[in-house]
Amino acid sequence: MKITKIMGLLAGAALLTTTAVGSVHARDQIQIVGSSTVFPFSTSVAEQFGQKTSFKTPVVESTGSGGGMKLFCSGVGAGSPDITNASRRIKEKEFKLCADNGVTPVEVKIGFDGIVLANAKNGPELSITREQIFKALAKEVPGSDGKMIANPYKTWADVDPSLPNIKIEVLGPPPTSGTRDAFVEIAMEGGAKKIETLAALRKADKNAFKKIAHAIREDGAYVEAGENDNLIIQKLEANSNAFGIFGFSFLDQNADKVRGATVNGVEPEFENIAAGDYQISRSLFFYVKKEHVGVIPGIEEFVAEFTNEDTWGEDGYLADKGLIPLPDDEREAVAESAQAMAPMSF
Amino acid sequence: MTDTTNTYVKTASLEERRSLQKKRYASERKFKYLGLGAILVSLGFLVMLLMTIVGNGIPAFTYNYVKLPIDLTKVDPEKPEKANYGKFVKSAIADAIPYMSDRKGKRLARGLVSGGAAIDVRNQVVGDVSMAGQNADVEVPVSDFADLYLKGLTAKPILTKPDAAIKVSDVEGDVDVTLSAAVFDEFLARVKETISSEASRLNTRMANLQLSLDNQREIAANSQDTLAVESAKKSITSLEAQLAGFKTKFDALIVRRNNTAAREVLDTSMPSLLLKVGGGVVKITEVEGMSAKGEVIIPLEQKEASAGEWQMQEILEAEENRKFSDKEVAVVDRLVAEGRIENRLNTIFFKKGASREPELAGIWGAVVGSFFTMIITLALSFPLGVAAAIYLEEFAPKNKFTSIIEVNINNLAAVPSIVFGLLGLAVFLNFFELPRSAPLVGGMVLALMTLPTIIIASRAALKAVPPSIREAALGVGASKIQAVFHHVLPLAMPGILTGTIIGMAQALGETAPLLMIGMVAFVVDVPAGIFDPATVLPVQIYMWADFPEPGFQQKTAAAIMVLLGFLILMNAIAVLLRKKFERRW
Structure with missing residues (x-):
């Protein structure tokens, strides 16, 4: 019977694929994991690297900074990734995990990313300080007697009369996102420090302070809008009273639709972030597994391509994608140590 | 119900029976309309969804290419991949757009051609070595923003041929424009409109400020808290200063708006006006009814033109609100x-x-990538699934053990797909050490996910074969296995295949289980086998939807159309198979 023959063939194929399980492939292609913020830059470089050299184009996965570190530090060998991207520095715990598993990370700082608070072009212009951001978005703020109370502010004007008199409505990333981590650490914590009662608390009990500074309100004023920043921009276009939190590269690419709020008098512009004037910005990194250099072909060349002036320089192609380059001298120093594969120390 | 029937039998008169019948018919009609309504509503949503996707996706199937005179005489036909194509493309752009000669202009011109043009030219030359050594027009893609403009998706210029003669003071630099009739009036009115809307925006901001000011004044007057009064006083002064500044701005805007004939200086927040005169383009910077000041973007050949021989190009979208400047518009045109x-x-x-x-x-x-993954999925899940179904349905004894298996299979069908991904990570990647991002692993994980669907569908199909077929086969002396494979299975095959194809279609659209095994990745090289890193269609859609460049939005919709095409094809095959082999008893 025909059908039984087909069945037999398919069963044979199934057997074949299961036996293939035994033969592990040696890898000749770089594997990159890590931060979704660095993903657009890393993929750009991977593509150019694949076109310019005879190596295969690296495979880049977007796993988030934390997830990338976990994979990266899990061990040495073809089964683990060669490079991980991070939108923050490696944590001490992660560095220790790496060391325990025999992984020596080489740190490469690639540039800065600004985090912007933006709204639709036809909405009100916003000029805000970090202190006001904290007051508008924190779960608990100090009341008039200095005791912590649930955030009472309903409109921006409640926070400070110079702000527009509209309901506080902010679309931002969920807690799993590196953008959220950085926003909380830089904008919220930075703002909380400016408030006297909290500054005093910080001196007395750092953990208690952090708990307050890092808690974002959950009463509907802050809406977790998912990891897709394009979606946030679409929602901002539809609702001119809402603000969104996302990376500078999205503001840059959508400058025709949304406008970034001025923070502490500085506009979120390329030059201001590069000069360090714009306060809500963070450094971006990638980490190379030193043990894989020379084993997986092309790692050194990939690092050289990434740290090339045409790539990460002021007129490089990453600047077109929204990466804010490091200052000239720092770029030179990082390139040198990266190309020498100098292991990092904590 | 029984009660009513009883009353009906006992006491209902003809009249009552009629009204009861009427009621029944009415409720039947109501039900019919409700059902029809439900179908219409869902059809409406489906049509809306498809229209948006198709409307967004269609533009991505075509692209604009620009012919550049690229000098390939220096390319060595022996080693065509080694030449510096970036340089060739750069100088070709300068040759094709000679009027953009300063550094800024050259940069703008280069920005109109795709950043991948050099790579594209290299691939073309490597594919056709006879191009080397020639000096020929080569087609390369334009940049994504230029493409969006050419497809009318960013700024839509309005072209008119005004009924007036024009005179331009010079062929380049800053120029004065004079007309024989007031054809700029209409445009000037549009500019005044934008001033008016700016004024009204300012007005709402002032109203808001006034509100906060009143608020603070009240606090300053009534509050017992000296600290609060002090801070309120401070904000009152700052608010008053702000308000006064706005007021002067507002008044100035109103004066400008009311003076309808007055000359206006254009800035980037206003509509743009380009004049195509005597072989060049002038961008207007100051305008009134019959005359204007402007800046030459593309040098003119003649300084004068009579009515009908020159064109006015208005772009209502303000320059700062689009990603395609007036200069770029002029050059692309x-x-x-x-x-x-x-x-x-x-x-x-x-x-x-x-x-x-x-x-x-x-x-x-x-x-x-999707193809390789599906092949693996099919090869694993179909034979295993059908074999499991045959055993459970035809051979297995009905006892506690098999009913536990049955319950578990039904449960598995409802397990969230991400769980299969986690299993794949733990077993296939970490234990068997299979390569990450490979279609092999993706196919294995999706096979696990599809198995319950296939088993359940196959069992239903086997159950639907009448027992008389089995009994007849056994009666003429066939063994049980002969009865199943020669008689029952062929009759159940259409149902089994339908179930399999539906399961495969489901697997084709799945991303979550692939996340954990590294197939949600940026892969440039087209995979050549089941061990090469690959990604699948739904993942590609997800990633394109997430990229910041606006050009990817059309790509996303187009990719959705491709995926939908495959899904419709697979479902159509399922329907056809059923139609062709279906048997009725």
Whole structure:
């Protein structure tokens, strides 16, 4: 019977694929994991690297900074990734995990990313300080007697009369996102420090302070809008009273639709972030597994391509994608140590 | 119900029976309309969804290419891949757009051509070595923003041929424009409109400020708290200063608006006006009814033109609100007029893998990845699933053990797909040490997910075969296995195949289980086998939807159309199979 023959063939194929399980492939292609913020830059470089050299184009996965570190530090060998991207520095715990598993990370700082608070072009212009951001978005703020109370502010004007008199409505990333981590650490914590009662608390009990500074309100004023920043921009276009939190590269690419709020008098512009004037910005990194250099072909060349002036320089192609380059001298120093594969120390 | 029937039998008169019948018919009609309504509503939503996707996706199937006179005489035909194509493309752009000669202009011109042009030219030359040594027109993709403009998706210029003669004071630099009739009036009115809306925006802001000011004044007057009073007083002074500043601005705007004939200086927040005169383009910077000041973007050949021989190009979208400047509009329009730009089928989209440049991104890598993954899924889940179904349905004794298995299979069908991904990570990657991102592993994980569907569908199909067939086969002396494989299985096959195809279609659209095993990745190279890193169609859609460049939005919709096409094809095959082999008893 025909059908039984087909069945037999398919069963044979199934057997074949299961036996293939035994033969592990040696890898000749770089594997990159890590931060979704660095993903657009890393993929750009991977593509150019694949076109310019005879190596295969690296495979880049977007796993988030934390997830990338976990994979990266899990061990040495073809089964683990060669490079991980991070939108923050490696944590001490992660560095220790790496060391325990025999992984020596080489740190490469690639540039800065600004985090912007933006709204639709036809909405009100916003000029805000970090202190006001904290007051508008924190779960608990100090009341008039200095005791912590649930955030009472309903409109921006409640926070400070110079702000527009509209309901506080902010679309931002969920807690799993590196953008959220950085926003909380830089904008919220930075703002909380400016408030006297909290500054005093910080001196007395750092953990208690952090708990307050890092808690974002959950009463509907802050809406977790998912990891897709394009979606946030679409929602901002539809609702001119809402603000969104996302990376500078999205503001840059959508400058025709949304406008970034001025923070502490500085506009979120390329030059201001590069000069360090714009306060809500963070450094971006990638980490190379030193043990894989020379084993997986092309790692050194990939690092050289990434740290090339045409790539990460002021007129490089990453600047077109929204990466804010490091200052000239720092770029030179990082390139040198990266190309020498100098292991990092904590 | 029984009660009513009783009353009906006992006491209902003809009248009552009629009204009861009427009621029944009415409720039947109501039910019919409700059902029809439900179908219409869902059809409406479906049509809306498809229209948006198709409307967004269609533009991505074509792309605009620009012909550049590229000098390939220096390319060595022996080693065509070694030449510096970036330099060739750069100088070709300068040759094709000679009027953009300063550094800024050159940069702008280069920005109109795709960043991947050099790579594209290299691939063309490597594919056709006879091009080396020639000096020929080569077609390269334009940049994504230029493409969006050419497709009318960013700024839509309005072209008119005004009924007046024009005189321009010079052929380049800053110029004065004079007309024989007041044809700029209409445009001036539009500019005044934007001033008016700016004024009203300012007005609402002032009203808001006034509100806060009143608020603070009240606090200052009534509050017992000296600290609060002090801070309120401070904000009152600052608010008053702000308000006064706004008021002067507002008054100035109102004066400008009311004086309808007054000259206006244009800035980037206002509509743009370009004049195409005597072979060049002038961008207007100051305008009134009959005269204007402007800046030459493309040098003129003649300083004068009579009515009907020159064109006015208005772009209502303010320059700061679009990603395509007036200069870029002028240059691209010129290239179109020269016949250098052509809109044709986007072959890159169907032939290439992923890319970070929207104009170089293709769906083929994902299609091939999906194909390999589906082959593995089919090869594993179909034989296993059907065999399991045959055993459970035909051979297994009915006892506690088999009913536990049955319950578990039904449960598995409802397990969230991400769980299978976690299993794949733990077992296939960490234990068996299979390569990450490979279609082999993806296929294995999806096979696990599809198995319950296939088993359940196959069992239902086997159950539907009448017992008389089995009994007849056994009666003429066939063994049990002969009865099953020669008689029951062929009759159940259409049902089994339908179930399998539906399960496969489900697997084709799945991303969550692939996340954990590394197939949600940026893969440029088109995979050549089941061990190569690959991604699949739905993942490609998800990633394109997430990229910041606006050019990817059309790509996303187009990729959805491709995926939908495959799904419709698979479901159509399922329907056909059922139609062709279906038997009725």
